[in-house]
Amino acid sequence: MPGTVRRRAPSPQWLLVAxxxxxxxxxxxxxxxxxxxxxxxxxxFTFAHYEALFTDGVTLTVLIRTxxxxxxxxVITFVLGYPYAYLMTRVGPRVRGILMxxxxxxxxxxxxxxxxxxxxxxxRHGPVNxxxxxxxxxxxxxxxxxxxxxxxxxxxxxFMVLPLFSALGAIDRRLLLAARGLGSHPVAAFWRVxxxxxxxxxxxxxxxxxxxxLGFYVTPALVGSPQQSLVAQLLGQRTTQLLDFEGASALxxxxxxxxxxxxxWANRIGGTxxxxxxxxTNAPSATKGRS
Amino acid sequence: MRSTKxxxxxxxxxxxxxxxxxxxxxxxxxxxxPNAKATLTFVAYGGAGQQAMIDVYxxxxxxxxxxxxxxxxxxxxxxxxxxxxxxxxxxxxxxxLAPGVATQHCGELFEExxxxxxxxxxxxxxxLGKCYVGNWINASPIAYRTDAFPDPAKAPxxxxxxxxxxxxxxxxxVLTNLQNGILEYPLLADGVAPGSxxxxxxxxxxxxxxxIRAQTTFAPTVGALQQAAAAGQVDMFILPDSRLVPxxxxxxxxxVVWDVTVTALNGFAVPKGSPNRAAAKKFVESLVTPTAMxxxxxxxxxxxxxKASKPNLSENxxxxxxxxxxxxxxxVAQDVGWYAKNFDSATTKLNNWLVx
Numbered sequence: 001m002p003g004t005v006r007r008r009a010p011s012p013q014w015l016l017v018a019x020x021x022x023x024x025x026x027x028x029x030x031x032x033x034x035x036x037x038x039x040x041x042x043x044x045f046t047f048a049h050y051e052a053l054f055t056d057g058v059t060l061t062v063l064i065r066t067x068x069x070x071x072x073x074x075v076i077t078f079v080l081g082y083p084y085a086y087l088m089t090r091v092g093p094r095v096r097g098i099l100m101x102x103x104x105x106x107x108x109x110x111x112x113x114x115x116x117x118x119x120x121x122x123x124r125h126g127p128v129n130x131x132x133x134x135x136x137x138x139x140x141x142x143x144x145x146x147x148x149x150x151x152x153x154x155x156x157x158x159f160m161v162l163p164l165f166s167a168l169g170a171i172d173r174r175l176l177l178a179a180r181g182l183g184s185h186p187v188a189a190f191w192r193v194x195x196x197x198x199x200x201x202x203x204x205x206x207x208x209x210x211x212x213x214l215g216f217y218v219t220p221a222l223v224g225s226p227q228q229s230l231v232a233q234l235l236g237q238r239t240t241q242l243l244d245f246e247g248a249s250a251l252x253x254x255x256x257x258x259x260x261x262x263x264x265w266a267n268r269i270g271g272t273x274x275x276x277x278x279x280x281t282n283a284p285s286a287t288k289g290r291s
Numbered sequence: 292m293r294s295t296k297x298x299x300x301x302x303x304x305x306x307x308x309x310x311x312x313x314x315x316x317x318x319x320x321x322x323x324x325p326n327a328k329a330t331l332t333f334v335a336y337g338g339a340g341q342q343a344m345i346d347v348y349x350x351x352x353x354x355x356x357x358x359x360x361x362x363x364x365x366x367x368x369x370x371x372x373x374x375x376x377x378x379x380x381x382x383x384x385x386x387x388l389a390p391g392v393a394t395q396h397c398g399e400l401f402e403e404x405x406x407x408x409x410x411x412x413x414x415x416x417x418x419l420g421k422c423y424v425g426n427w428i429n430a431s432p433i434a435y436r437t438d439a440f441p442d443p444a445k446a447p448x449x450x451x452x453x454x455x456x457x458x459x460x461x462x463x464x465v466l467t468n469l470q471n472g473i474l475e476y477p478l479l480a481d482g483v484a485p486g487s488x489x490x491x492x493x494x495x496x497x498x499x500x501x502x503i504r505a506q507t508t509f510a511p512t513v514g515a516l517q518q519a520a521a522a523g524q525v526d527m528f529i530l531p532d533s534r535l536v537p538x539x540x541x542x543x544x545x546x547v548v549w550d551v552t553v554t555a556l557n558g559f560a561v562p563k564g565s566p567n568r569a570a571a572k573k574f575v576e577s578l579v580t581p582t583a584m585x586x587x588x589x590x591x592x593x594x595x596x597x598k599a600s601k602p603n604l605s606e607n608x609x610x611x612x613x614x615x616x617x618x619x620x621x622x623v624a625q626d627v628g629w630y631a632k633n634f635d636s637a638t639t640k641l642n643n644w645l646v647x
Contacts (some may be wrong), residue, residue: 058643124462124524143508157570226467226509230647240370241638243396245377 009136032256039249049250059251063258067148067233069220070213076153077209078202081160085201088161089168103161106154115222118151122223143225151223152216159212160205167201207266211259231255323570328358335387337365338398340533344635345388347583352574358569372400380565384571389470390423391630393560397422402561402568404509409576413599418579421563423558426578427587428594429531430613430622431471432552435461437527437544449550453527454480454503463507464516464525465500467645468638469630469637472529472553473500473514475623489626493637497644509645520545531612536592539607549620552613554594 039049053059060154088099106114122142124130132139141147171194179189217232224230231251238248333349335341341363349361367386375381376399393401401422409419418425433453439461440446447459453476465473474491477499483492499509508525510516517534519525521543530538539545559578561571577583581600588595588602594613595602610617630637 056643058646062646119518123519123522125522152619222515223512226511226645234642234646237642240368241642242635243370243373245370245373246385 035249036253039246039253042246049246050254052247053251053254062229062231062234063254064216065145065228067258069152069230070210071143072149073152073156073213074206074210076149077157077160078206080153081157081164081205082202085161085164085168088165089171101274103158107158111218114155115151115219118147118154118219118223122147122150142223143228145224145228148220148224148228148230151219152213155219156209156212159208163199163204163208164198167198167204171197203266205268212265214255214259295469318353323569324574326356326358327570329384329565329567330360330362331384331567331571331574332382333361333363333385334367334383335363335365337368339537340591341365342581343587347590348578351583352577359574365453369396369400371584373506376563379564381562381566383562384565384567385575386560386562387426388423388558388560389630390417390420390425390556390558390627391625393423393558394420394627395632395634396630398563400563401564402563402572404561404572404575409579413581413597414579415596415598417556417612417624418596420558420627423560424575424578425556425558425596427557427584427591428554428596428613428624429470429557430552430554430594430611431454431466431529431531432535432611433476433527433529433548433550434535434545435548436520436523436525437546440546446546447527447549448592450476450479452548453529454499456503456506459527461506461526462524463503464519464528464530465507465509466513466516466529467509467511467641468513469634469641470555470625471531472555473641474637475553476529476627479623485621485623488623489629491629491633491641493633497640510534516539519558531593532608532613533591533593536605536607539610547611547617549618551621551623552618553623553625554613555625556596557593567642573577 040047042049084099084103088096091099120126120141122140124140126142129138129140141150166208175193175197176189179193180186184192215232216230217236218226220230220231221236226233235248235251238244238251333344335344343365345361349363353360364383367388372381372383372386373396375383397403397420403421404419404424406424409424411419415428416540425487433447433450435447440459441632447453447455452459455462465471467473473495474496475488477496478488478492479485481495481499506634508516508519510519513531513534516525516528516530517538520528520530521538521541535545535547559575561568561575565571579597581595581597584595584600585602587593588600589604589608591610592604592611604612604615609615612618613622631633
């Protein structure tokens with residue numbers, strides 16, 4: 001483009017991306033654009049469908065509930081995933097293979113089988129309920145947000161463990177030795193050397209899990225109850241029961257924008273590290289190359 | 292660089308045009324001839340119900356009309372009909388639905404039907420509408436697991452009892468679809484006479500539901516509530532007859548409370564602009580014949596819309612036969628006209644109450 005800073009001419013490598021771009025345009029961008037235009041253009045240009053979302057007294061409640069659930073799931077998967085990923089970097093290839101398979105099993109299981117299994121585990125008279133009863137608590141997690149959070153955490157654990165594993169595996173452990181050699185306490189060495197180096201993977205994992213949680217449909221629909229609806233169920237009702245395509249488009253777009261804002265924000269606090277799962281050690285050099 | 296960019300644009304534009312072109316289905320000359328060779332896409336709820344429809348409706352129809360065959364799919368999602376109609380590429384020919392929905396979107400999403408040839412002499416009132424043909428009546432009685440209230444003297448006997456947590460403690464199960472009486476039963480329990488229940492006072496119904504909310508599982512699908520009843524998650528529940536029969540067949544002991552029972556018509560419609568609409572319209576008219584009716588009642592335990600049909604019911608199906616000798620109480624038939632007018636507002640109120 002004339003008048004702007006000259007950039008490097010793109011190499012023919014760009015052609016390799018073309019099929020993906022075409023596909024994305026056709027199956028993602030075009031429908032998304034039509035959805036957005038429907039939400040503001042029916043019957044004529046209006047924000048009424050957006051206004052209705054925030055004034056019906058329900059959408060906002062459900063959005064907040066969804067965000068809280070997503071946050072809880074993110075914390076659970078992080079607390080479980082970080083030590084797990086750490087362990088994976090410290091064991092031999094055989095054990096690592098086993099650990100990897102264990103974390104990926106929910107990935108390979110059918111969605112329906114997994115959710116029905118959770119129903120049986122969490123329902124009244126089920127194992128979890130029986131266990132609680134031993135401690136004098138008649139708690140049923142089936143049809144509760146807590147039950148949904150547990151089931152979602154299992155499904156989303158790989159999305160936390162995999163980026164963490166790739167980030168932690170790239171950390172040079174000799175830096176820890178050096179810190180210890182210079183008189184650091186092991187805890188301080190972890191906190192001041194290891195933790196900052198792992199932050200890229202942490203941010204990637206947090207973002208992946210959080211944004212995926214926002215759109216969960218099957219698990220809350222089956223393991224939860226209509227009384228504890230999350231935003232995807234609200235979208236489902238609007239489309240399938242009320243045939244309110246405009247309202248559903250508006251709600252979907254709001255969720256998308258919220259997700260994008262969160263990703264952008266996390267990208268900033270993650271520093272130069274990309275949220276889309278780029279390994280920590282690669283990120284700085286890649287950024288340098290661009291700027 | 293320019294040329295690369297231009298090539299890219301051209302490639303993507305071509306792809307999009309090709310995709311869009313693929314979506315616009317071409318007109319079909321055969322669509323207006325009811326006897327032309329056609330494969331009707333038949334959409335129902337799947338499972339045992341749809342299998343029964345294949346056996347009872349489709350196979351005999353193909354035997355009598357060799358030009359007409361069927362492909363089956365599910366679920367009958369009305370939003371898909373809307374999407375198909377909006378994008379002018381209707382793929383479905385016959386769809387199972389609540390008659391209220393067909394009436395609400397009559398002429399807009401569903402074809403108007405010419406039902407002048409149908410023999411109406413033995414049909415239950417309301418079986419035929421401008422845009423639907425009713426094919427059976429689902430009763431959704433109140434029932435309880437017999438083991439939850441083993442002493443018949445202390446067991447629930449009325450609709451009021453369902454809403455009385457003091458006298459009859461236990462978990463309740465209620466379906467969130469409007470077709471199964473979630474709004475009618477609370478009003479009946481609140482003292483509204485069965486004969487004057489329409490127009491429904493939705494706010495009053497929800498207020499009554501509030502009183503059992505803490506002890507009630509609100510199930511979004513019949514399958515979920517059937518499973519919960521079988522597993523003892525709920526003690527007393529409102530399920531359609533076609534689900535109570537398999538529940539009993541699988542060994543769950545239950546007792547039906549015959550006080551006032553809400554019934555709903557199930558129907559079929561033809562999506563607007565269906566590629567085989569003439570053949571589809573002719574087919575849906577055949578669903579109310581006494582033989583078709585009897586077969587579906589025997590298979591599913593639902594009530595026939597044709598009074599001339601004589602189903603040979605199983606032992607368990609007789610226990611839920613809403614128009615049979617077992618029912619010592621009254622019935623309330625859902626008002627198709629009221630639902631056609633108020634479906635959206637009632638659904639919104641109910642959903643808001645549920646998630647709030």
